[in-house]
Amino acid sequence: MMIEKQIAALLPQLREKKPLVHNITNEVVTxxxxxxxxxxxxxxxxxxxxEEVADMAKIAGALVLNMGTLTTDMIxxxxxxxRSANEHGVPVVFDPVGAGATPFRTEMARRIVEELELAVIRGNAAEIANVVGDAWQIKGVDAGEAGGDIVELARRAAKKLGTVVAITGKTDIVTDGETTYAIHNGDEMLTRITGTGCLLTSVVGAYTAIEKDYVLAATAGVASYGVAAEIARQSVNAPGAYQIALLDALYSVEEDQIAAIARIEQK
Structure with a gap:
C-alpha cells in the first residue's frame, strides 16, 4: 500500500478511538x-x-511535553x-521549543531526552541540532535551503536519541534513523500564527496513541496536518481567519483527501 493511503487510513481510527492526549504545554497555546x-x-x-501529572499520564493514550513557556516547576x-508514562507504556512526544536560545532551555531539553524514553521528538532543525549538540550550522529557524543536510541531521539525531525524529520546516522530515520520509505539505500562513507548531506536536501525539509504529504515526500526524493547512488556505488569506479555518479543516478533512493531497517521499 502506498504510504499516503497508509497514513490516511489512520484518521478514521483516530476519530473512532478518540484518544486521551495529556498535554503539558506552554501557556500561549493551551x-x-x-x-x-x-x-x-x-x-x-x-x-x-x-500532584496529579503521574496519575493523568498513566491513563492517557499519549503524553505531549512542550517547553514553550519554560519554568523549573514545569520541567x-x-x-x-x-516517568509515569514510560512505566505504563504510554508514548511520550517532546517539543523542545527554543532549544539553543538560552543555556537554560538547552540544558532542560537535554535533561528530558536523557531521563525519558521518547516515542517522537518534534522540532525545527535548529532545536533538534541543539538538543543533540550537533555542530551543524543553521541560518534561520527553518533552514529549509539545506534539505539534504536536514535529512542527515534528522537521521543522526534519531540514532543518537534512540527515538523517531520529526524535523519540520519548508519540507518536513520524519525518521528513526533507518526509514526516512520527506513530507511536502503545509502552507506559509502557518508561520503567521503562534502555536501552529505546538499544535502539530500534539497532533503527532494523538497519532502515536493509536499507532505503535511511531515513524508511521509521526508521518501521519505531520502529513494530515499539512493537508489541513493547505485546505484552510483555499478559503482565507489573513492570519486571524486562517487560525479558524485551520481548526475547521482539521475537523472536516477526510481520509480520501489526505490520500490524494499528501505528498510523501521516501528518502
Whole structure:
C-alpha cells in the first residue's frame, strides 16, 4: 500500500478511538492546542500540577511535553509525568521549543531526552541540532535551503536519541534513523500564527496513541496536518481567519483527501 493511503487510513481510527492526549504545554497555546485536538477527533487534557501529572499520564493514550513557556516547576512536572508514562507504556512526544536560545532551555531539553524514553521528538532543525549538540550550522529557524543536510541531521539525531525524529520546516522530515520520509505539505500562513507548531506536536501525539509504529504515526500526524493547512488556505488569506479555518479543516478533512493531497517521499 502506498504510504499516503497508509497514513490516511489512520484518521478514521483516530476519530473512532478518540484518544486521551495529556498535554503539558506552554501557556500561549493551551486553548488553540485543545481546540485543534478536539477538532481532529482526539480528547485533550491539560494537567500540570505535580500532584496529579503521574496519575493523568498513566491513563492517557499519549503524553505531549512542550517547553514553550519554560519554568523549573514545569520541567519537574514533565519529568514526573514522563516517568509515569514510560512505566505504563504510554508514548511520550517532546517539543523542545527554543532549544539553543538560552543555556537554560538547552540544558532542560537535554535533561528530558536523557531521563525519558521518547516515542517522537518534534522540532525545527535548529532545536533538534541543539538538543543533540550537533555542530551543524543553521541560518534561520527553518533552514529549509539545506534539505539534504536536514535529512542527515534528522537521521543522526534519531540514532543518537534512540527515538523517531520529526524535523519540520519548508519540507518536513520524519525518521528513526533507518526509514526516512520527506513530507511536502503545509502552507506559509502557518508561520503567521503562534502555536501552529505546538499544535502539530500534539497532533503527532494523538497519532502515536493509536499507532505503535511511531515513524508511521509521526508521518501521519505531520502529513494530515499539512493537508489541513493547505485546505484552510483555499478559503482565507489573513492570519486571524486562517487560525479558524485551520481548526475547521482539521475537523472536516477526510481520509480520501489526505490520500490524494499528501505528498510523501521516501528518502
Amino acid at each position: 486553548n488553540f492546542t485543545a481546540n485543534g485536538l478536539l477538532a481532529l477527533g482526539a480528547s485533550p487534557v491539560m494537567a500540570y500540577a505535580p 519537574a512536572s514533565m519529568i514526573m509525568a514522563g
